[in-house]
Amino acid sequence: MTNPIYKIRELVKEYDGRRVLDIPDLEIYPGEIFALVGPSGAGKSTLLRLLNFLELPTSGEITFLTHKYQPDMDVPLEIKRRVTTVFQRPILLNQTVSENVVYGLRVRGKKESNGLCKSVLKQVGLAHLAHQRARTLSGGEAQRVALARAMIIQPDVLLLDEPTANLDPYNITLIEEIAKNTNQINQTTLVLVTHNIFQARRLANRIALMLDGKIIEVTDTEHFFKAPDDPRTAAFVRGDMVY
Amino acid sequence: MIQDLADIILLSLQVSGIALLLSTMIGVPLGIWMGLNRFKLRRLLTAVLYTGMGFPPVVIGLFVYILLSRNGMLGSLNLDIVPELFTPGAMIVAQTIIAFPLVAGFTMAAVIGVDPQMRSQVLSLGATKTQAAYAVMREARVGVIAAVVAGFGSIISEVGAVMLVGGNIEGRTRVMTTAIVLETRKGNFDLALSLGIILLGITFLTNLAILRLQGRAVEQ
Numbered sequence: 001m002t003n004p005i006y007k008i009r010e011l012v013k014e015y016d017g018r019r020v021l022d023i024p025d026l027e028i029y030p031g032e033i034f035a036l037v038g039p040s041g042a043g044k045s046t047l048l049r050l051l052n053f054l055e056l057p058t059s060g061e062i063t064f065l066t067h068k069y070q071p072d073m074d075v076p077l078e079i080k081r082r083v084t085t086v087f088q089r090p091i092l093l094n095q096t097v098s099e100n101v102v103y104g105l106r107v108r109g110k111k112e113s114n115g116l117c118k119s120v121l122k123q124v125g126l127a128h129l130a131h132q133r134a135r136t137l138s139g140g141e142a143q144r145v146a147l148a149r150a151m152i153i154q155p156d157v158l159l160l161d162e163p164t165a166n167l168d169p170y171n172i173t174l175i176e177e178i179a180k181n182t183n184q185i186n187q188t189t190l191v192l193v194t195h196n197i198f199q200a201r202r203l204a205n206r207i208a209l210m211l212d213g214k215i216i217e218v219t220d221t222e223h224f225f226k227a228p229d230d231p232r233t234a235a236f237v238r239g240d241m242v243y
Numbered sequence: 244m245i246q247d248l249a250d251i252i253l254l255s256l257q258v259s260g261i262a263l264l265l266s267t268m269i270g271v272p273l274g275i276w277m278g279l280n281r282f283k284l285r286r287l288l289t290a291v292l293y294t295g296m297g298f299p300p301v302v303i304g305l306f307v308y309i310l311l312s313r314n315g316m317l318g319s320l321n322l323d324i325v326p327e328l329f330t331p332g333a334m335i336v337a338q339t340i341i342a343f344p345l346v347a348g349f350t351m352a353a354v355i356g357v358d359p360q361m362r363s364q365v366l367s368l369g370a371t372k373t374q375a376a377y378a379v380m381r382e383a384r385v386g387v388i389a390a391v392v393a394g395f396g397s398i399i400s401e402v403g404a405v406m407l408v409g410g411n412i413e414g415r416t417r418v419m420t421t422a423i424v425l426e427t428r429k430g431n432f433d434l435a436l437s438l439g440i441i442l443l444g445i446t447f448l449t450n451l452a453i454l455r456l457q458g459r460a461v462e463q
Contacts (some may be wrong), residue, residue: 049363054367077369080369084368084369087359091358093365094381103365104369105366108369168406235280
């Protein structure tokens with residue numbers, strides 16, 4: 001069996017003594033699309049921040065490939081740079097679309113290839129807006145720029161934090177397509193946080209239900225929807241309130 | 244006469260220019276750091292900074308006077324880097340202390356005004372902490388320019404502190420504001436008024452230049 005890209009053991013995250021995440025055991029595999037679903041406040045976005053090394057756990061450990069990280073450990077920049085996130089609300093730099101797209105290359109000191117930028121913008125359907133100022137874009141266009149600036153750096157792991165929340169069906173379809181292609185063509189591991197269980201079903205290979213900072217069930221997508229082991233998963237799939 | 248006037252104008256620009264440069268070098272990084280970081284004494288430090296923003300220049304002049312006087316904490320050290328009283332160096336120290344809380348305070352406010360998610364998002368794209376701070380500062384640049392403008396305004400027109408620590412010595416520490424006070428006291432209203440108009444003109448032109456820079460940032 002393939003070695004996991006992330007191995008989580010006894011992971012706890014607390015803010016001011018309040019426990020927001022408590023995951024004894026979780027593994028995410030390279031090349032898969034892994035969805036995290038659950039109600040607001042379940043800890044999904046916090047888990048993504050930890051997977052992106054934007055924060056460190058209060059206790060426990062995260063192993064990324066062969067590198068093990070524990071509280072108070074400095075994660076090397078070259079490791080951090082192998083993972084990136086597309087956030088629910090993209091905050092673009094007050095520059096042009098293409099300047100936003102190449103930002104990740106620029107901070108890495110890499111040459112900003114115009115051809116690469118154009119190609120990525122073409123993939124997200126925004127090549128014609130390359131020289132437009134980013135603040136003039138619509139919500140859907142801004143999210144696609146956010147996706148493009150993540151794709152151009154070709155990360156090992158792309159974390160998607162509710163990337164289609166509040167978007168119209170056209171942009172939702174487009175973003176899902178781009179995400180799927182990125183996964184299939186580049187073998188990029190995707191971790192998707194979504195409130196939309198239908199989206200999780202459309203995209204993910206495996207799904208985890210999170211409630212109150214804990215993982216309730218992790219299973220294959222088909223199993224998750226058709227025969228979940230936990231009654232709370234069944235209730236969540238039915239659309240019942242689960243807290 | 245014209246030479247004297249030119250010397251006074253030049254010294255004013257020199258003292259306030261160097262003080263502004265120093266206060267920007269201290270105030271902008273401090274403001275960015277305070278705007279980006281959450282730490283235990285942040286509220287207390289912010290209160291100290293805000294107090295500094297409203298501190299009467301003459302009181303700062305008094306503190307600097309006491310510090311730099313021969314029996315003062317710094318003056319008694321006899322170090323080359325500590326300027327003597329009644330020199331342009333002492334005036335620069337006083338004006339730097341007047342301007343830097345304004346520069347730091349307004350910079351901090353501008354940085355806080357940038358969406359807090361901006362930093363997370365650029366860090367997530369692989370920026371180092373310094374690159375992320377620079378990205379946030381770029382986004383806050385309109386506010387940072389306003390901070391520098393406020394700092395300049397506070398020192399170019401200031402009279403109390405430079406009078407105390409500079410002493411208004413002809414040919415050595417006389418600047419436009421202290422010259423205006425002196426000429427008014429002597430009844431030379433024409434000269435005082437001329438100096439006042441020149442001071443206004445210089446302030447206007449400097450602000451115009453800075454605001455053009457800000458305008459370009461706003462348009463972007």
